[in-house]
Amino acid sequence: MHSKLEALRANDTWSLTTLPAGKLPIGCRWVYKVKHRSDGSVERYKARLVAKGFTQLEGVDYQETFSPTAKIISVRCLLALAAAHGWSLHQMDVNNAFLHGDLAKEIYMSPPPGLRRQREENMVCLLHKSLYGLKQASRQWFTKFSEAICSAGYEQSRADYSLFTRKRGKSFTALLIYVDDILITGNDPISIAETKKFLHSNFHLKDLGSLKYFLGIEISASKNGIFFSQRKYALEIIKDAGPLGAAPVDTPMERGLKLSDKGDLLREPGQYRRLVGRLIYLTVSRPDITYAVHVLSRFMHQPRKFHMEAALRVVRYLKGAPGQGLFFSSNxxxxxxxxxxxxxxxxxxxxxxxxxxxxxxxxxxxxxxxxxxxxxxxxxxxxxxxxxxxxxxxxxxxxxxxxxxxxxxxxxxxxxxxxxxxxxxxxxxxxxxxxxxxxxxxxxxxxxxxxxxxxxxxxGSAHQLADVLTKPLGKEIFVPMIHKLGVQDIHSPT
CATH class of the missing domain: 3.30.420.10 (Ribonuclease H-like superfamily/Ribonuclease H)
Structure with missing residues (x-):
């Protein structure tokens, strides 16, 4: 907590002042987390000061809150291009990203717990920089980053506002940002190094090196291409859902199955909603379960017992090949x-x-x-x-x-x-x-x-690859179709 307070002071996040008449301060609290290493040992204790943004008033404390994030399709497109052209992929992470944003509105906050010496009557913190928890924090951070990267010669894409590109002669560099995670690729290592140096001079960054793990997605690169999967995430879903002892199945949905709104309601619908919500994110790399998850998501408001059975069948299908993903070929x-x-x-x-x-x-x-x-x-x-x-x-x-x-x-x-x-x-x-x-x-x-x-x-209908996305198919049709879509499993035994 003390180190975080020192970092906030160094960043000129606030200044102590008396509360003006007619103004109401928002509250704040500390959020604690224990960070572990891969072997389970404690790496460090993390404290974060979070503003109580739910007490903010629109038009008084904030105006706009929307902030764009990179589309997953843009990520896949960038990886496919990098594989085709042999570009190297680099990843960077911004430390305390939201603390970099400048505030346009006048916001007063109660002094945080731990700031006892200055906690006098009517003394509050006048915020100059955004804090986690503020409604406009993500928008202000993206605005700050966009202005900085555009000053370095990058142009913002109109197709995806989180994509920035720079072209100088034959040199081409692309940068994609998802909140505080940054992907950099291109055909010029010198330009990539310059971009990293520029970002280091403007923000506090961690250079994570070659891209391996991004938004819960595992990425493996070789001379033949790039493999894109969510194996760790799929294994977590299988473990939490419970059917570890159940036999795997060959298709995510029974052929010809039509789900309706008849039957007994689930006593605990939250379990169904959590499972389907996690499966929705798994479709980022698994087109083979997209149709089944799309149908299951129609019944989130009133799930029934056979809806849960259909969802558990998808989990049993995942158990057969949790490491399946997409392969982006270099050819x-x-x-x-x-x-x-x-x-x-x-x-x-x-x-x-x-x-x-x-x-x-x-x-x-x-x-x-x-x-x-x-x-x-x-x-x-x-x-x-x-x-x-x-x-x-x-x-x-x-x-x-x-x-x-x-x-x-x-x-x-x-x-x-x-x-x-x-x-x-x-x-x-x-x-x-x-x-x-x-x-x-x-x-x-x-x-x-x-x-x-x-x-x-x-x-011909026999070669229509989109059939996988419109109806439940039998094994003899489903398996060849998903192979034609490029779904592979590099973890399966040869």
Missing amino acids: SDCKLRAYCDSDWAGCPLTRRSTTGYCVFLGPSLISWRSKRQKTVSLSSAEAEYRAMTGACCELTWLRYLLRDLGLSQQESALLYCDNKAALHIAANPVFHERTRHIEMDCHYIKDKIQDGSVVTRHV
Whole structure:
């Protein structure tokens, strides 16, 4: 606590003053944590002073609070490009990131416990820098970092505001920030070293060296490519869920299963919500469970017993291969292609269809989605057409992101669909009885086809990779499909 108070004084976080009339100070408290080493021994005791931001008033103590964070798709895209070009990946961590932000509002705080000498009547802390717990702390930190990195010659991406790039001749450097975790990569080691030195001169940083572990994601690099998995996180889910003695299964969901809202309610729904919430984050590296988790997340408000049984089946599937993840190959042509599909009227409760798409950069899977459509589609062609529009929007955004990363897509992106009627609707700007009720935003894909950004292709149902994201499949179809998606397990015995 004393060392933290000294650091706050050195940072000029506050100054002691009398409380002006009409002002109310916010409170604060100490939060303690014991940091352990990998062998379980105590590394250090950590104390953090946290402001009671829940007592702040909008318009008085703060205005805006939003702060962007890097999209996981941007992380995967950056890793795929680094693998394709042989770039080195570096990771840095900012110490006390939120303490660097400057405050625009006048905020008074009660003196923290431990500051006894100055705790006189009406003496309060006038904050000059943000503290953990303040509602605007994350926004002020990101603003401070953005201004600093842009002054070093970096440009902020408009496709992902957490991405910053710098190009000088043939030298290219990219920096991606997620709150206080920073990824740096590029083709010029000297430029990367300059960036690190600049950041060290402006902030208190820890250089973690080569990228190995980021946001709970394990990253392994070799000359053949980069492997991206969440094995440790998956093992924690299996351990906490309890089925350590249960036999593993080959698919995350039973073929043809349709979950409804009938049956006995769970006595402890919090257990179900916690499990599904953790599975949602696991889909960052596991497209094979994305559809099952998407369906399970529909019943978070009133989970029932067979919903819990279906969730535990996903855990049993994870037990069979907890180390499965994505492989980004170094042998890549860096061309965009996507597969889209839909399950017409697949939801038994609303009769809405499910959209599924997956996007590849060369052989590397960088984006996928499984989502229930907003409206009921009157035909399978209409459902497929809506799925094509969703995939086209993702392709358009990825083209902007890749352009900021120095990779301009000169050729049209390929979009594969297995429904010929939907392909004809997209290619021919004709309104007739079957399509005149479709919202105008769904016809966005026609403009992209006409300007050459996207080219559609027909693919047979047997080769439709997006099937994994729209319906539960049997083992004989599911296993080959996820291998084609690039899902591998480097931890499995050879």
